Amino acid sequence: MVDRGVATWSNAKEFFEMVTRWKDRLPTWNDELYYEFHRGSLTTQTLVKRMNRFFEWRLPAVEGLCTITSRVNPGARIDSLERFYTGEHDQTPATKNAIEQVWQNVLLMQFHDVLPGTSIPEVYDECYEFWTQDKQLLETISREALQAIPMCHGMPDVVPLTVHLPVPKSIPVPGIGTVTADKVMLVPVAIANMAGITFCQVVEVPADKLHGMLPAGIILDEGAGNMNPVQLVAADPICPDIDAKPARWIFPAWLPPWTTIIAWVVAVPRAGDNFQDIAGINAASAAAFTALGGVKDETIACVTNDEARGACITFPGGAIGINKETGLLDRLDAGGTSFLKAPCALKAYNDVPHREPCWNFQSGYWNHPKAIFDAPATVEVIETGPVRHVTRVTRPFGTGSRSIIDYSAVQGIEGIGVSIGIDFHETETLVKYEIPLGLHATYSIAETCYATSKRRNKPEANRDVPRWEKLMHTFVAMESDDGTGGLAVINEGKYGFDTRGGNLGISLVHGPRYPETNVVAWAKDERRKRKDAGLGEPPAHADQGPHLTRLWLLPYKGSWRKGKLHHAAHGFNSPVQVLVLEGTKTARQVICGK
Numbered sequence: 001m002v003d004r005g006v007a008t009w010s011n012a013k014e015f016f017e018m019v020t021r022w023k024d025r026l027p028t029w030n031d032e033l034y035y036e037f038h039r040g041s042l043t044t045q046t047l048v049k050r051m052n053r054f055f056e057w058r059l060p061a062v063e064g065l066c067t068i069t070s071r072v073n074p075g076a077r078i079d080s081l082e083r084f085y086t087g088e089h090d091q092t093p094a095t096k097n098a099i100e101q102v103w104q105n106v107l108l109m110q111f112h113d114v115l116p117g118t119s120i121p122e123v124y125d126e127c128y129e130f131w132t133q134d135k136q137l138l139e140t141i142s143r144e145a146l147q148a149i150p151m152c153h154g155m156p157d158v159v160p161l162t163v164h165l166p167v168p169k170s171i172p173v174p175g176i177g178t179v180t181a182d183k184v185m186l187v188p189v190a191i192a193n194m195a196g197i198t199f200c201q202v203v204e205v206p207a208d209k210l211h212g213m214l215p216a217g218i219i220l221d222e223g224a225g226n227m228n229p230v231q232l233v234a235a236d237p238i239c240p241d242i243d244a245k246p247a248r249w250i251f252p253a254w255l256p257p258w259t260t261i262i263a264w265v266v267a268v269p270r271a272g273d274n275f276q277d278i279a280g281i282n283a284a285s286a287a288a289f290t291a292l293g294g295v296k297d298e299t300i301a302c303v304t305n306d307e308a309r310g311a312c313i314t315f316p317g318g319a320i321g322i323n324k325e326t327g328l329l330d331r332l333d334a335g336g337t338s339f340l341k342a343p344c345a346l347k348a349y350n351d352v353p354h355r356e357p358c359w360n361f362q363s364g365y366w367n368h369p370k371a372i373f374d375a376p377a378t379v380e381v382i383e384t385g386p387v388r389h390v391t392r393v394t395r396p397f398g399t400g401s402r403s404i405i406d407y408s409a410v411q412g413i414e415g416i417g418v419s420i421g422i423d424f425h426e427t428e429t430l431v432k433y434e435i436p437l438g439l440h441a442t443y444s445i446a447e448t449c450y451a452t453s454k455r456r457n458k459p460e461a462n463r464d465v466p467r468w469e470k471l472m473h474t475f476v477a478m479e480s481d482d483g484t485g486g487l488a489v490i491n492e493g494k495y496g497f498d499t500r501g502g503n504l505g506i507s508l509v510h511g512p513r514y515p516e517t518n519v520v521a522w523a524k525d526e527r528r529k530r531k532d533a534g535l536g537e538p539p540a541h542a543d544q545g546p547h548l549t550r551l552w553l554l555p556y557k558g559s560w561r562k563g564k565l566h567h568a569a570h571g572f573n574s575p576v577q578v579l580v581l582e583g584t585k586t587a588r589q590v591i592c593g594k
Contacts, residue, residue: 193259
C-alpha cells in the first residue's frame with residue numbers, strides 16, 4: 001500500500017497529531033470492535049482455551065507467591081526458578097528465569113493460528129508437550145516457595161500444639177478399628193491465596209499426599225482450635241489427563257488476598273492409599289470427626305432424592321432440582337427469584353460453515369438442531385456431604401459419545417457448581433449448554449479484554465444483528481432490568497456464548513474439519529513418518545475425545561458493578577495453592593485440651 005501511494009509510514013506521535021487535525025470530521029464509534037466472522041474460533045480446540053486460561057492465571061499467582069516468599073524469608077532459595085528444563089528431552093531455555101520462560105511459551109501459543117484453534121493437529125501435539133512440561137515446572141516452583149513460607153509461621157518448630165479438642169482415650173473408626181488418642185496427629189498444610197481478592201474458595205488437598213492418614217477435620221484458626229469437616233471426592237470422571245484432578249480432600253476457606261496460612265489436618269492412621277471406596281472412607285472420616293468433638297452444620301446444604309420427581313439440592317437461600325425422568329436441571333431458585341423458565345439442557349446443532357470450518361460457525365445453525373440428546377439419562381446422588389453435595393446425570397448420545405454432568409453445592413459457598421464432562425466423538429456438530437432464563441434482561445454483561453462489556457440480547461441496530469455469538473472471559477451475567485439482581489455463569493476456560501431468545505447458551509465444543517496442510521509444510525514429512533510407523537493418519541476433525549467444562553452458576557442481588565462477580569470469577573480462575581508439609585518433624589501430636 002505504501003508502494004502504491006495510498007498509505008505512508010509514521011510513528012505513533014505523528015499519527016495522532018494527524019488524527020487531531022481531522023478529529024471534527026471523523027465519526028465516533030462508541031462500541032466494541034466486533035469481528036463479524038470467525039466466531040467458531042472462540043470454541044474450537046477447547047483444551048487450548050482451557051490451558052491458555054490456566055497459565056494466564058496461574059503464572060501471576062506463582063510469581064506473587066515467589067515475591068512474598070522472598071520478602072518473608074529472604075534467605076530462601078527457589079532453585080527451580082534458575083535451574084529448569086534439565087531433562088534430556090526438555091526444550092532449550094531461552095531465558096535465565098523460569099517464570100519468564102513460561103510466559104514466553106504462553107505468548108508463543110497465543111500466536112495465530114494456535115490459540116484460535118485453527119492449526120493442523122500436529123501443532124497441538126507440540127502445544128501438549130509445552131503444557132505438560134510447564135505445568136510441572138510451575139508446580140515445582142510453587143512447592144518450593146510454599147516450603148519456605150512456614151518459617152514466618154513459627155515452623156519448623158516442633159513444640160506440641162495444644163488445641164481445644166475433647167480427645168477421648170480411644171476413638172472407634174469404621175473400617176479401621178479403635179484408634180488410641182496418642183495416634184491422633186496434626187498434619188500441617190500450607191495454603192496461599194494469590195488471587196488478590198477475598199472470596200470463599202474450595203481448598204483441595206490431593207489424597208495421596210497424606211501418606212496413609214485418614215483426615216477427620218481441618219483446623220484453619222490455630223488460636224481458636226475449632227475443627228471443620230473435610231470430605232474425600234473422587235477423581236474427575238471425564239477430563240483430558242493434563243487438566244484432570246485426582247482424588248482429593250476438600251473444605252471451604254476464607255483467605256484474605258496475598259495471604260498464606262498454615263492449616264492443620266486432624267488425622268488418624270489408615271492402611272494404604274486406596275481411594276476406591278469413597279463412601280466408606282468418608283464414613284470413617286465422619287465418625288472420627290464426631291468422636292473428636294466435631295459438630296456438623298446441618299443448615300449449610302443438603303440433598304434429597306424424591307423417588308417421584310428427582311433430586312433436589314438445597315442451600316442457604318435457594319435450591320435446584322434435577323428431574324428424575326429427563327435428567328435436566330429444571331429448578332434454580334435463590335433469594336426469592338425463580339431463574340428458569342424451562343429446563344437447562346445440552347443442545348446440539350448441525351455445524352457445517354460454507355468455508356473455514358475451524359474458524360467459523362454455520363450461520364443460522366439454530367435452525368438446524370440435532371436430536372442426539374434424546375437417550376434416557378441416569379440420575380443419581382453421589383455425594384451427601386459433609387462439605388459437598390452432588391447429583392450426577394449420565395447420558396449417552398450421538399455416535400458413541402457420552403456426557404456426565406455433576407450439579408454440586410458446597411458448604412459456605414454461594415451458588416451451584418456445574419461440571420460438564422463430554423467424551424465427544426461427533427463431527428461438524430456444535431454443542432451448547434443452554435440456560436432458559438425467566439429474567440427480563442435487555443442486556444448481557446460479560447468480562448472481556450480489559451473491560452466489562454454490556455450488549456443487547458435482542459438486536460435492534462444493524463451493528464447488533466451479526467453479534468449472535470459473543471465473547472466473554474471469566475463470566476457472563478444476565479441482569480434483571482429492574483436492578484434487583486441476576487444470574488452469573490462463571491467459567492475457567494470458555495469464551496463463546498449467545499443470548500438468543502433471552503436464553504444464555506454457553507458454547508462447549510464443536511467438531512470441525514481440520515484445515516489442509518500446505519504442499520511444502522513440515523507436516524507432510526511428519527505424516528509420512530507417522531504412516532511408516534504404523535500409526536495411521538492424523539484425525540480429520542478437531543476436538544475428538546474427553547472435554548471438561550467447569551461452570552459456577554452464581555445468583556446475585558443488586559448490580560454487577562458492586563464487584564462481587566469479578567471477585568468470584570477471579571477466585572474461581574485462580575484457586576489457592578496448597579502443599580502438605582512433609583516430614584515427621586512437622587506433624588504434631590494432639591494434646592488434649594478441653
